[in-house]
Structures are given as C-alpha cells and as structure tokens.
Amino acid sequence: MSVITPPQAALPNRPDNGTDNMFDIGKAFQRILKDEQISPPIAAILALTEVVENSDAGTMFELVKALNEGARTLQKQTFNPIGLNAGCELFIAFVTLLPHDSANFADLKRELIRQGQQYVVEALTYRHKIADLAVGFMKDGSVILTHSYSRVVIQTLLLAHKRKRISVFVTEARPRGLGIKTAEALAAEGIPCSVILDAAVAYVMEKVDFVLVGSEAVVESGGLVNAVGSNQIAIIAKAANKPFYALAESYKFHRLFPLSQYDLPSHNPNIFAFAQPLRPYPRGHTVQNSASSPDLPHATRGNPDEGCIESLSAVEITQEKIRLNNPDVDYTRPDLISLVFSDVGSLTPEGVSQYLVGMFAG
Template sequence: MNDITDFDITKTYLAFLKDDKDMTMPIAAIESLVSMLRIKQPSTSSELINLVSKNIELLKSSIPNNISLSAGCDLFMRFVLRNTNIYKDWESFSTNLVENGELFVQRAKRSREKSAEFGISFIKDDDVILVHSYSRVVHSLLLKAKSKLIRFKVLITESRPTGNGFYMANKLKEADIPCEVIVDNAVGYVLHKVDKVLVGAEGVAEGGIINHIGTYQIGCLSKINNKPFYVVTESHKFVRLFPLSPNDLPMNNNINLLQEQNNEHNLKETYFVDFTPHD
C-alpha cells in the first residue's frame, strides 16, 4: 500500500464543493471517498472497510449539519460492502471498486436531470408556484419547464436566516423566469393564489424530509389550504434516520447561533434545517 499519510478527507470534500458549485454534499462525499481509495490503495478487504469507515467518521465529525453528507457516505459504504462478495481476487476487486465508484458518481450527478424530466408533468401553463429557499434540483425542474415553453410564475421565500431565496430568484431571473421574492411570514398571505408548492431536501428520513428552516410551516399551511406540496430530490439523499421532531436530528440546530454568511459555500455548510413529517 502507498505510504501516503497526509490525505485529508475533509479538505478533499471541501475542494470538490468549491470547484463545482452545482455539486451536492452527498456526491462530494462519495467523490472524496473514491479519491481516497485511489490514493490509499488498501491491500485487503478488511483494510478497505476499516479505511472507508474511519474516513466516513472523520468527515461526518468535521462538517456541521452533516445529514445530507451522511446520506452519501452511508450509500457508498453499502456499495463497498455489497461489492466485496462479487470478486474472487483482490486485484480485480480493488480495480473495479474504484471504477464502479466513479461510474456511480456519474450516474448520481445525472439524477438531477432525471428528476427534472420526471417532474415536468407536474407544472402546467399559468401555474403560480411557491418555492422555499434555493434547491438545485428544483431550479433544474423550473429550467426544464421553461425550456418546454410552459408559462408560469414563481414566488420565492427570502428564506431567512441564510437569504438563499434571493440567490434562487437571481438564478431564475437569469433564465428569464418570472419570479418574486416574498418575506417568509407572507406565505399565508399569498397561499390563496398559489397552485402548488415545490421544495428540495437536504435529506429524506423515514417519516419526513429535512430541509431549510421554515419548510415545516409551509407544509402545514399547504395542507390546511389544500395546496399540493411536492418534494423534489434525488434518491442519494435518503438517510437512515427516524426522527420524531427537529430535536431528534443529530446536529446543532440552535438558530440563534447562526451568523449570516455572504459566501455561498459557507451558507451551504451552515444550513439550518427543519424536519417536515409526512403522512
């Protein structure tokens, strides 16, 4: 095995996010783990599993609000464990593991586009759509609808404390999509003229979704007012958690501690979230 002791999984992970603004946290985690295996080159299956487990724990402990990241780590670990029994000789296994890991990442990246293609049928002409915060996959879906010449308008919550709603609005305006930013407390005021609500997800737990703070209130208001509430997300964000309330999330979710950031990357890493249960 190569004697490389200075590989830093956290720095690698952050570098992937910095280099590709459209990369999600789960994909960045998987990319980092594949890079680690390519460099470290473990010589036995036991060494491989221990190495992956150690780096996953290190990555999870070094990143705040790591639920989305954890989904990618856990998915990759299942991928490793499943593949250990396929190949008889270690050389073939180690080579194919890295290659299949890279292929896995490529397929996961395309899932956003596939989600947009699937969700296009939910958007109709003259729709007024309420969107909460910024979501890459929701943004992709709206761009896809625009490309199909569907005419619609988007209302976007400002999404305090991060203000990511303004970022979403700017991205939609660049695509010439009619949109308007509203204050978070105005959701109940405008909901009567909304046709449907679209939100993304930082993670999908057993029993609900984990997303930007305020999603739960919007979900409750949508249900009371009989407005369709759709979650648009990729399958690699599914996490093995069963929280009953936001207090059960494995993270520091004290909103009073948040210091607003102007840097988009920092916003992503200090993302305060809601647990929104579903039926």
C-alpha cells in the same frame, strides 16, 4: 436542457496524495465541492473513492474500517452533516454488498473506484430525470412557491418555463437569504418571479397552485429534511389544501428516522440558546459617568422606583449571530408531503420507506 456530463468532465481533478498517511479526506471533500454541480452526498462519495485509492488496506475489513473513519471525520468537520451522511452511507453499503470476481484485492479496489466514479457521472443526470417527471405534473399557467435554493428545483423550473407558462414566488430564506440566489437565476431566464418574506408565506398561499422544494435528505419515515422553514411552509400548504412536492435524487435517501426536530444530527445545544441577561447593579450602588470611567459599560439606565440601576451594554444583533443561533435545516413529517419526485419515479412518502428498505438490502 441537460447535458450528460462525460466522465472526464464530471470528476474533479485529484492531486496525487501519495501514501495513505498524507491523504486528508476533509480537504478532498472541500475541493470536490468547489464544483457548483456537485452536492454534498456526491462529494462524499467521490471523497470516499479517494480513500479507497489512497488506502493501504489489504482486506475488506480494513477497507471498510478506513471508510467508516473517513465518514466520521467528514461528519465532525461539517456543521450540517445530513447530506454527506447519506452519500457516505450509500457508498459504504455499495462497497460491502458489491458482488465481484476480482482475482486479488488490488483489482477489487480498482473496481470499487471505477464503479464509484461511474455512479457519480450517472448521478449528475438525475436532476434532468426528476425535472422531466415533475414538469409533467404542472399545468400551464401554474403559480409555484419554492423555498431557499436547490439545484434540482431550479433545473425543473427552467425546463417548465420552456414548455409551459409559469410564475414563481420564492421565499427570502433568511438568515442566509439563499432565496435571492434562486430568484436571480430564474429571473435571468425570463421567468416571472417575486421574492417574498418568510413571514409572508401564509399571506401568499392563496395565490399558489402548489409548493415545490428541494431536499437535504429524504429519511426512512418518508419525511423531508430541507432548509429551515420548509416545515412551516408544509403546514401552511396542508391547511390551505395545496400540494406540497419535494424533489430528491435517490442518493439523498437516508436511513435516518427522526421523531422531532431535535433528533436531527445537525441539532446542537447552541441552537436557540439564550444569551446571558444584563446584570443589574445592587441598591445603593454609585453610578459614575461612563465618559469619565472607561471601565464602565457604554451607558447606564436606572429605575428609581425599583431601587436599582441596570448596566446597558452595547448589544449588536447581526444576521451572522442570528444564523449561528438558528438551525440550517428542519424536518417535515411525511403526512405533510404530497409526493416525492425522484430519479426512481414519483413516490409517496410510504413508497420512499419501501424503496429505502430494498436499496440497502442488497
């Protein structure tokens, strides 16, 4: 099912960036992401190894400062920085906690680069480990509901299809419609699959044995950050007494403790902002025909009983406008999650919290 990628194939080719001043971490991050198998946390780790490689830092303090600056640059350039934040956090913690016996700082930097790249090669095998673990929890004939698009979910479902009979409902996942991408990948492998409207989740839940979703991050509370709509699916699954399983590589475990949707780093004031209302013309205003006056709106409408006439601008609501006015991800509370399947085992949300504490304790 899964082939362990050798180091030379796992790591994207890197151009010679010369000196530290010429290195652009944003361009490096985007170049690495062009590989379909690379997720944002892994791309962030590889980009930071390039920061180490191109940095002229002569002390650990200077190097950590350069890494933190690179992480902040990536965060500013990314609309949804949650995943890459998890990767940056993991790599910087690794750099500061790594025991070493290097003869000099140049040797230490080379060791950090080598181990960072080696970790990425190993991390690319995590999806197969998770898939193998999760398939063991599936019964023959299972009907599964999944949401949006996730590499690890697809790999898990493909492995399950080889071992058992399954069928899958996939949400459309508007406004980006990434569920369609998932359905196409599953259908191409012969898995019985049906795309459902996001609004039909409650309708279809009676037919479902369990919900299986991927993750942008699993946070310190044990809660889940994933494609928007995951939270309401988890609420419906809980009400219907259906298990809600999340799949997450350990590099997506993130020291973040949101208390609500609005504590996520991806939230900004433009989400769910109201457009300016149409301005009515005052009583007694003379309205001319728009055809003879090009400066007026496309059309006008009036209500004689109210004594005013409103301007009727051409209002076009597109999927892109809807996407920009809506969040990409949401937060699912830990009490709604049955289990988190990871490369470090099947964990309860409380188990994730305990693992995170040990992960960053050194």
